[in-house]
Amino acid sequence: xxxxxxxxxxxxxxxxxxxxxxxxxxxxxxxxxxxxxxxxxxxxxxxxxxxxxxxxxxxxxxxxxxxxxxxxxxxxxxxxxxxxxxxxxxxxxxxxxxxxxxxxxxxxxxxxxxxxxxxxxxxxxxxxxxxxxxxxxxxxxxxxx
Amino acid sequence: xxxxxxxxxxxxxxxxxxxxxxxxxxxxxxxxxxxxxxxxxxxxxxxxxxxxxxxxxxxxxxxxxxxxxxxxxxxxxxxxxxxxxxxxxxxxxxxxxxxxxxxxxxxxxxxxxxxxxxxxxxxxxxxxxxxxxxxxxxxxxxxxx
Amino acid sequence: xxxxxxxxxxxxxxxxxxxxxxxxxxxxxxxxxxxxxxxxxxxxxxxxxxxxxxxxxxxxxxxxxxxxxxxxxxxxxxxxxxxxxxxxxxxxxxxxxxxxxxxxxxxxxxxxxxxxxxxxxxxxxxxxxxxxxxxxxxxxxxxxx
Amino acid sequence: xxxxxxxxxxxxxxxxxxxxxxxxxxxxxxxxxxxxxxxxxxxxxxxxxxxxxxxxxxxxxxxxxxxxxxxxxxxxxxxxxxxxxxxxxxxxxxxxxxxxxxxxxxxxxxxxxxxxxxxxxxxxxxxxxxxxxxxxxxxxxxxxx
Numbered sequence: 338x339x340x341x342x343x344x345x346x347x348x349x350x351x352x353x354x355x356x357x358x359x360x361x362x363x364x365x366x367x368x369x370x371x372x373x374x375x376x377x378x379x380x381x382x383x384x385x386x387x388x389x390x391x392x393x394x395x396x397x398x399x400x401x402x403x404x405x406x407x408x409x410x411x412x413x414x415x416x417x418x419x420x421x422x423x424x425x426x427x428x429x430x431x432x433x434x435x436x437x438x439x440x441x442x443x444x445x446x447x448x449x450x451x452x453x454x455x456x457x458x459x460x461x462x463x464x465x466x467x468x469x470x471x472x473x474x475x476x477x478x479x480x481x482x
Numbered sequence: 483x484x485x486x487x488x489x490x491x492x493x494x495x496x497x498x499x500x501x502x503x504x505x506x507x508x509x510x511x512x513x514x515x516x517x518x519x520x521x522x523x524x525x526x527x528x529x530x531x532x533x534x535x536x537x538x539x540x541x542x543x544x545x546x547x548x549x550x551x552x553x554x555x556x557x558x559x560x561x562x563x564x565x566x567x568x569x570x571x572x573x574x575x576x577x578x579x580x581x582x583x584x585x586x587x588x589x590x591x592x593x594x595x596x597x598x599x600x601x602x603x604x605x606x607x608x609x610x611x612x613x614x615x616x617x618x619x620x621x622x623x624x625x626x627x
Numbered sequence: 628x629x630x631x632x633x634x635x636x637x638x639x640x641x642x643x644x645x646x647x648x649x650x651x652x653x654x655x656x657x658x659x660x661x662x663x664x665x666x667x668x669x670x671x672x673x674x675x676x677x678x679x680x681x682x683x684x685x686x687x688x689x690x691x692x693x694x695x696x697x698x699x700x701x702x703x704x705x706x707x708x709x710x711x712x713x714x715x716x717x718x719x720x721x722x723x724x725x726x727x728x729x730x731x732x733x734x735x736x737x738x739x740x741x742x743x744x745x746x747x748x749x750x751x752x753x754x755x756x757x758x759x760x761x762x763x764x765x766x767x768x769x770x771x772x
Numbered sequence: 773x774x775x776x777x778x779x780x781x782x783x784x785x786x787x788x789x790x791x792x793x794x795x796x797x798x799x800x801x802x803x804x805x806x807x808x809x810x811x812x813x814x815x816x817x818x819x820x821x822x823x824x825x826x827x828x829x830x831x832x833x834x835x836x837x838x839x840x841x842x843x844x845x846x847x848x849x850x851x852x853x854x855x856x857x858x859x860x861x862x863x864x865x866x867x868x869x870x871x872x873x874x875x876x877x878x879x880x881x882x883x884x885x886x887x888x889x890x891x892x893x894x895x896x897x898x899x900x901x902x903x904x905x906x907x908x909x910x911x912x913x914x915x916x917x
């Protein structure tokens with residue numbers, strides 16, 4: 338990866354903390370402008386019907402979008418979410434979620450990413466949600482560098 | 483509450499399960515077309531900067547919207563999320579989140595709710611996010627009645 | 628209106644040009660952070676079923692949001708639309724549309740506004756759409772001042 | 773095109789009426805679940821800075837999404853817009869707009885489409901907006917068949 342871009346270490350650090358660390362978000366792949374994250378099914382991540390909770394799906398999509406945008410920024414910059422929108426397309430009832438994010442456009446300090454979220458079983462995956470996220474690039478505060 | 487509407491018991495059951503139960507979502511108030519939920523700060527609900535994770539904020543907003551819409555439906559019906567959109571307006575760095583949802587419109591089986599989410603400290607609260615959610619009313623499957 | 632804010636003249640100039648001028652958008656009221664616009668029914672603004680076209684409703688909402696945000700900016704600054712989202716809540720089959728926009732939050736150069744759009748007949752009005760818009764504040768290019 | 777699906781005639785009729793007819797929307801291609809529409813630049817379709825108005829961009833995207841979803845429905849059914857969301861990615865300052873819509877998912881009577889909107893000059897095109905639209909399938913009222 339080009340030195341001009343953020344090293345994956347920042348994404349790993351972001352991902353290890355707080356909710357994403359506790360829930361078990363895993364980074365499968367990162368390149369500038371793209372990120373793929375996965376999350377295994379666990380009882381405390383579900384909703385009433387036993388599918389992944391919409392907020393958990395959104396959290397994974399948001400994180401993937403943030404890492405996709407951040408990985409295309411110059412070192413010491415990070416993308417934070419301005420807004421996001423998720424359409425829930427089908428039951429997220431698989432063993433695992435996979436979120437694939439890509440940056441559509443960076444324009445000044447504003448980046449827009451789309452994220453496809455799949456519900457995956459042992460043998461197949463199915464699109465279960467689609468997200469658009471708008472990010473704003475900030476200088477990373479010194480205490481987080 | 484009118485017998486025509488869902489009793490709060492359904493909302494309590496929805497809220498006790500899975501992610502919302504594990505995270506500690508609390509229902510503060512329900513009336514047909516309205517719901518207020520709260521969530522106390524906990525390390526495993528935060529993001530990299532130590533504020534509530536955007537996905538957790540969205541989960542609380544989604545749950546509040548779902549309960550607001552469901553509480554205005556006839557007994558045995560439940561609202562599930564078609565799509566939602568959240569604008570993050572400021573740091574969610576308080577001790578607690580409070581989400582206040584109201585149904586804007588029910589039209590056939592489609593309901594639209596808005597949710598204001600506040601970051602609350604001991605003495606004050608500040609709007610930190612705004613959500614719009616589209617819900618679809620379904621008959622509750624027999625095994626969940 | 629405070630000198631610190633944009634004078635209504637900018638909003639009038641924006642509104643007179645292009646599509647909004649040709650369609651007949653009328654500014655009913657402006658104050659910093661708020662705007663109210665109206666649009667009379669005309670055959671070339673409708674869709675297949677004879678109601679106002681969703682894109683025309685969106686154009687009015689977008690313009691109202693832009694004027695609401697711009698009217699709260701310092702002189703020489705203008706809000707441009709980053710993204711918007713509209714829920715269509717009922718038929719826009721009145722004689723006139725009225726859009727009422729207010730700024731929810733300005734944070735740095737990012738502003739978020741909500742807009743209620745009403746379909747109005749001689750004697751009543753009914754909420755027919757709800758919009759959230761994210762705006763970015765720019766310096767007005769010299770040739771537009 | 774399979775007899776099971778709506779014939780293009782319905783899309784042509786929808787497109788000829790009201791705003792889309794007056795603005796000059798052109799259908800370039802339709803197949804079940806896909807539609808491509810174009811719109812030539814005209815002074816009365818622009819905004820203050822001389823680019824296509826955001827509401828006009830949204831109208832074209834909405835129409836393309838509606839035709840994409842409708843063209844995949846059985847005869848006598850039509851998709852109407854529940855909600856839409858547009859991110860504006862760059863100046864729409866070309867000679868022409870082109871909107872390419874595809875249905876992501878139909879689930880019961882709810883369909884979700886994404887639309888890429890390009891600003892096109894003689895020699896190139898550039899993505900200027902991205903839209904997600906949620907549609908609801910209705911029986912076409914008898915007077916419109």
